[in-house]
Amino acid sequence: xxxxxxxxxxxxxxxxxxxxxxxxxxxxxxxxxxxxxxxxxxxxxxxxxxxxxxxxxxxxxxxxxxxxxxxxxxxxxxxxxxxxxxxxxxxxxxxxxxxxxxxxxxxxxxxxxxxxxxxxxxxxxxxxxxxxxxxxxxxxxxxxxxxxxxxxxxxxxxxxxxxxxxxxxxxxxxxxxxxxxxxxxxxxxxxxxxxxxxxxxxxxxxxxxxxxxxxxxxxxxxxxxxxxxxxxxxxxxxxxxxxxxxxxxxxxxxxxxxxxxxxxxxxxxxxxxxxxxxxxxxxxxxxxxxxxxxxxxxxxxxxxxxxxxxxxxxxxxxxxxxxxxxxxxxxxxxxxxxxxxxxxxxxxxxxxxxxxx
Amino acid sequence: xxxxxxxxxxxxxxxxxxxxxxxxxxxxxxxxxxxxxxxxxxxxxxxxxxxxxxxxxxxxxxxxxxxxxxxxxxxxxxxxxxxxxxxxxxxxxxxxxxxxxxxxxxxxxxxxxxxxxxxxxxxxxxxxxxxxxxxxxxxxxxxxxxxxxxxxxxxxxxxxxxxxxxxxxxxxxxxxxxxxxxxxxxxxxxxxxxxxxxxxxxxxxxxxxxxxxxxxxxxxxxxxxxxxxxxxxxxxxxxxxxxxxxxxxxxxxxxxxxxxxxxxxxxxxxxxxxxxxxxxxxxxxxxxxxxxxxxxxxxxxxxxxxxxxxxxxxxxxxxxxxxxxxxxxxxxxxxxxxxxxxxxxxxxxxxxxxxxxxxxxx
Numbered sequence: 001x002x003x004x005x006x007x008x009x010x011x012x013x014x015x016x017x018x019x020x021x022x023x024x025x026x027x028x029x030x031x032x033x034x035x036x037x038x039x040x041x042x043x044x045x046x047x048x049x050x051x052x053x054x055x056x057x058x059x060x061x062x063x064x065x066x067x068x069x070x071x072x073x074x075x076x077x078x079x080x081x082x083x084x085x086x087x088x089x090x091x092x093x094x095x096x097x098x099x100x101x102x103x104x105x106x107x108x109x110x111x112x113x114x115x116x117x118x119x120x121x122x123x124x125x126x127x128x129x130x131x132x133x134x135x136x137x138x139x140x141x142x143x144x145x146x147x148x149x150x151x152x153x154x155x156x157x158x159x160x161x162x163x164x165x166x167x168x169x170x171x172x173x174x175x176x177x178x179x180x181x182x183x184x185x186x187x188x189x190x191x192x193x194x195x196x197x198x199x200x201x202x203x204x205x206x207x208x209x210x211x212x213x214x215x216x217x218x219x220x221x222x223x224x225x226x227x228x229x230x231x232x233x234x235x236x237x238x239x240x241x242x243x244x245x246x247x248x249x250x251x252x253x254x255x256x257x258x259x260x261x262x263x264x265x266x267x268x269x270x271x272x273x274x275x276x277x278x279x280x281x282x283x284x285x286x287x288x289x290x291x292x293x294x295x296x297x298x299x300x301x302x303x304x305x306x307x308x309x310x311x312x313x314x315x316x317x318x319x320x321x322x323x324x325x326x327x328x329x330x331x332x333x334x335x336x337x338x339x340x341x342x343x344x345x346x347x348x349x350x351x352x353x354x355x356x357x
Numbered sequence: 358x359x360x361x362x363x364x365x366x367x368x369x370x371x372x373x374x375x376x377x378x379x380x381x382x383x384x385x386x387x388x389x390x391x392x393x394x395x396x397x398x399x400x401x402x403x404x405x406x407x408x409x410x411x412x413x414x415x416x417x418x419x420x421x422x423x424x425x426x427x428x429x430x431x432x433x434x435x436x437x438x439x440x441x442x443x444x445x446x447x448x449x450x451x452x453x454x455x456x457x458x459x460x461x462x463x464x465x466x467x468x469x470x471x472x473x474x475x476x477x478x479x480x481x482x483x484x485x486x487x488x489x490x491x492x493x494x495x496x497x498x499x500x501x502x503x504x505x506x507x508x509x510x511x512x513x514x515x516x517x518x519x520x521x522x523x524x525x526x527x528x529x530x531x532x533x534x535x536x537x538x539x540x541x542x543x544x545x546x547x548x549x550x551x552x553x554x555x556x557x558x559x560x561x562x563x564x565x566x567x568x569x570x571x572x573x574x575x576x577x578x579x580x581x582x583x584x585x586x587x588x589x590x591x592x593x594x595x596x597x598x599x600x601x602x603x604x605x606x607x608x609x610x611x612x613x614x615x616x617x618x619x620x621x622x623x624x625x626x627x628x629x630x631x632x633x634x635x636x637x638x639x640x641x642x643x644x645x646x647x648x649x650x651x652x653x654x655x656x657x658x659x660x661x662x663x664x665x666x667x668x669x670x671x672x673x674x675x676x677x678x679x680x681x682x683x684x685x686x687x688x689x690x691x692x693x694x695x696x697x698x699x700x701x702x703x704x705x706x707x708x709x710x711x712x713x714x715x716x717x718x719x
Contacts, residue, residue, distance in 0.1 A: 035681070063675045069636040072626040075555065076419050077671060083415060084675045094535065098628065106553060118533065158524065159535050188520065188632070344534050354534075355524055 026088060026266055028052065029081035030064040031074070033093035034191045040216030040235035041190065041252070042066065045092045045115075047236075048254035052262055059266060070095025078103045082110050088265045090258070091115065093190075094159070100124060111270050113261060116161065118341070122272055127257055130278030131161070132168035132340065133307050134250035134286060135212075136314040137300050138232050139172025141247050141289070142210040143180050144296045145230055151182045152203025154213040154220055156190050158355045162214045164343040168314045169212060170350055172303075183208055184352045193219035204229055210247075221245060230291065237287040248300065249287035256282055276337065279308040315340060320348040362704040373650075373702050380694035387690050397677050405676055406669035406687070416668050418556040422626060423664035426451070426635075428563040428657055429618035430642035432570045433611030435651040439574075441587045442604045446493060446508030447615040448639025449515035450486040454616020455623045456519050458482030459630040462545035463527050463538050474544040478620050486616015487609040489515070494608035498601040504608070512639065520632050527630065537631040547625035559621035566614065570653040583607065615639060648695060666691065 030049050034042035049062050063086065068077045074096050081089050082103060088111045091100045097117035104112045104124040112124040120126055142151050151173065155162050166184065173180035183206055185199040192215075200211050200220035204227050211231040213220045218241035224231035225242040233239070233249025257275060264270045277283030286304055289297040306312040317329035322345065330336035346354055388406070389399035410416035430447045437444040458478035465474050493507035520536070529539040547557045574580035586593040586600045593600060618638065627634050645663055649656030670684030 029675070063678060065671060065674055066681045069633060071631065071633045071636060072622055073423075073636055075626070076422070076668075079415075080668075080671050080675060083413075084672075095631075095633070098540070157536055160533050163534070342533050 025061045027086040028062045029086035029089040031091040032066040038216050039218050044252040048258040051255040074099035082107050125272045127275040129283045132164045133278045135165045135168040136172035137303050139169035143173040143176035146210045148207045148209045150208045152208025152211045153184045154199045155186050156215050160343040167347045191216045193217040196220050197223050248289045251285040253285045321345050363707045376698040380698040383694045384691045405672050410668045420664040421560045424660040425560045425563045426618040426622050426638045427642050427645045427660040430615045431645040431656045433614030434646045437607045437611045439587045440583045440607045442607050443505045446511050449512035450490050450612040450615035451619035451639045452515040453489040454482035454486035455619030457485030458620030459623045462541040466539050482620025483613040483617040487613035490608045490612020494605045538629045540629045557625040559625050567653045567657045
C-alpha cells in the first residue's frame with residue numbers, strides 16, 4: 001500500500017514537472033542512426049535541427065541521441081526522450097519504425113514523426129523524400145559524361161527506396177544512351193567509410209568511371225577524387241571532398257518540413273500524416289552542377305525543372321521489368337506511389353538481380 | 358628519490374577489493390574535470406550520469422534489461438577463461454542462438470501454435486549456441502587450431518548467416534523488402550513483468566545463472582577442475598583431469614549461455630529477427646567478464662555498472678547536450694582506470710633512493 005502511494009506520488013511529481021516544462025518550451029527530440037559528423041544522412045537531419053533552434057530560438061529546446069542502434073536499444077532511447085519531457089520526437093531511420101510505433105502507443109500525448117517508414121498512428125506521422133527524382137537526373141548526367149558507359153553504384157540494402165533509386169538512375173541513363181551499363185555493389189550498411197571506399201575502388205577497377213552511392217559517407221567521393229573519376233554526392237553537398245570529382249549531389253533538405261511541423265506543434269495544431277516531398281517541395285535539392293560541359297549542365301537543369309513542374313514523371317509508363325514485360329501501370333500515366341514505395345524489381349537493362357529475390 | 362613498481366609476493370586481498378573503488382573515484386575526479394573543461398557543471402553531470410538512473414524505477418528496469426544479455430554471456434565466458442580456453446566468439450554464438458531459436462518463431466508464425474513455442478525457442482537457441490561454440494573447441498583439441506582465431510572468424514560467419522536469412526528465405530513478405538522477419542507471435546515473445554515495462558523474465562533467468570555458476574565454481578568438482586586447469590595445467594593433468602575435454606565442456610557451456618542470451622534478446626526486446634540484433638553484446642561481455650574478475654557475482658555487478666554507464670550516458674546526451682563521444686570517452690576512462698588500478702593487486706609502489714647505484718652498493 002505504502003509503495004503504491006509512493007509510486008503515485010512519484011508519478012504525480014513527474015507528470016507535474018512535465019506539464020510545467022511543456023508550458024515554457026516545446027521540447028523536441030531527434031533520434032539519429034549515425035553520428036552527426038557523417039556528412040550524409042544524419043548530418044542533414046542535424047542541419048534541420050540547428051535550423052529549428054535558429055528560427056524558434058527560446059520557444060523550443062532540442063536534444064538529440066546519435067548513433068542509436070536499430071535493434072534492442074532503440075525503444076529505450078526513444079522512451080528516454082519522452083521521459084525527459086520531449087513532446088515532439090523525430091526518429092530518423094527506417095529501422096526505428098517498430099520501436100517508434102511501440103513508444104507512440106504507450107505515450108498518446110506525445111507526437112512522433114518517423115522518417116521513411118510506413119507505420120502510422122494518431123500521434124505518429126511519417127515523412128520521406130522522393131530521392132528517386134534526383135537520381136533520374138544523375139542517370140542522365142552519367143550517360144553524358146561516362147566514357148566507359150558504365151555506372152558504379154554503391155548500394156546499401158535492397159529495400160524499395162534503394163531499388164527504386166537504382167531504377168530511376170538507369171531510366172535517366174537509358175533516356176540518353178539505351179545501352180548504359182550499371183555495376184552494383186551491396187555493402188549492407190548505411191555508414192561504413194571503409195567499406196564504401198573499398199566498394200568504390202572495386203567498381204572503378206571494373207571499369208566504372210562514374211560512381212553513385214546510396215550510402216552516407218563521403219568516402220567514395222574522396223576515392224573518386226584520388227582516381228580522377230567522377231562521382232555524385234549523397235545526402236549533402238560533398239563538393240569539399242571531391243572538388244574535381246563531384247558532378248552534383250542529391251541534398252536531403254529536411255529544414256522546411258521540420259520548421260512546418262514545429263510551427264504546427266507550437267500552435268497545438270499538429271496532426272498525423274504522411275509527407276513524401278520531392279524537388280517541388282524542396283525536400284530534395286540538387287547541388288550545383290559542376291565539372292561538366294555547359295550543354296550537360298543545361299540538360300540537367302531542364303530535366304530538374306520538368307520534374308519540379310510536374311511535366312514529367314520518372315516512372316512514366318510503360319516501365320519494363322527485367323523480363324522485358326511492361327509492369328502494370330497503377331497510377332494512370334505513371335507507376336503509383338505504392339508501386340514505387342514497394343518496388344522490388346529491376347528494370348530492363350540492369351544485369352544484376354535484387355538480392356534475396 | 359624515484360618510484361618503482363615492485364611485484365608483490367602474494368596478491369593483496371585488501372587491494373583487490375579497494376582497486377575497483379579507487380578506479381571509480383579516479384574516474385569521478387577525471388570525469389568532473391572533463392565536464393568542467395566542456396563547460397558543463399561537473400557535479401550535476403556526475404549526478405545525471407551515476408545517480409539519476411539509480412533513483413528512477415524506469416531507468417533501473419532498463420539497466421536490468423541492458424545487463425541481462427551481458428550477464429548470460431560473461432558468466433559463460435568466465436568459465437572458459439578460468440580454464441584457459443579463449444572463446445572470443447560469443448557474439449557469433451549469440452547470433453546463432455537467436456537465429457535458431459528465432460527460426461522456430463518464424464516457422465510457427467501465424468500457425469496458432471501453442472505455448473510450447475517459447476520454451477522450445479530457448480532450448481534450441483542454447484543448443485545451437487553450444488554446437489556453434491564446439492566448432493572452435495573441437496578444432497583446438499583435434500587439430501591444435503587457435504580457438505581465438507576460429508571463434509572470432511565464426512562471428513562473421515554467424516552475421517552473414519543471419520543476414521542471408523532475413524534478406525532471403527525468412528524475409529517478411531509484408532515487409533516491403535526490408536531485411537526483417539515477420540514480427541513474432543505472442544507465444545514466441547518473452548513475457549514482461551507488466552504491460553508498460555520492458556523488464557522481462559529473462560533477467561530472472563540471468564540471476565539464476567549467476568547463482569548456479571557461483572555454486573558450480575565454489576562447491577563442485579567440475580568447478581575445482583576448471584579453476585585448477587586454468588591455474589596449474591600441469592598439476593591438473595597430473596591429478597588426472599582431462600584438459601582437452603574441459604575445453605570442449607567450457608566452450609559448450611559458454612556457447613549455450615551466449616545462444617540463450619541471443620534468443621532471449623530477440624524474443625524479449627526486438628520481437629523479430631533482423632541484422633543488428635546485437636550492439637556488440639558478445640564483445641562487450643568480454644570486458645564485463647574481466648571487469649567482474651571472472652567471478653559470477655562480480656560479473657553481475659560489472660554488467661549492471663556497464664549498463665548504468667550506457668543509460669547515464671544517454672541521460673547526459675539528452676539533458677547536458679553533450680555528444681555521444683563524451684560518454685564514450687567517459688566509459689573509456691573508467692575501463693582504463695580499472696585496468697590500471699589492477700596493477701596494484703600484483704605490484705606495489707615503492708619509493709627508492711635517488712641513485713640506484715648507491716642503493717645497490719648499500
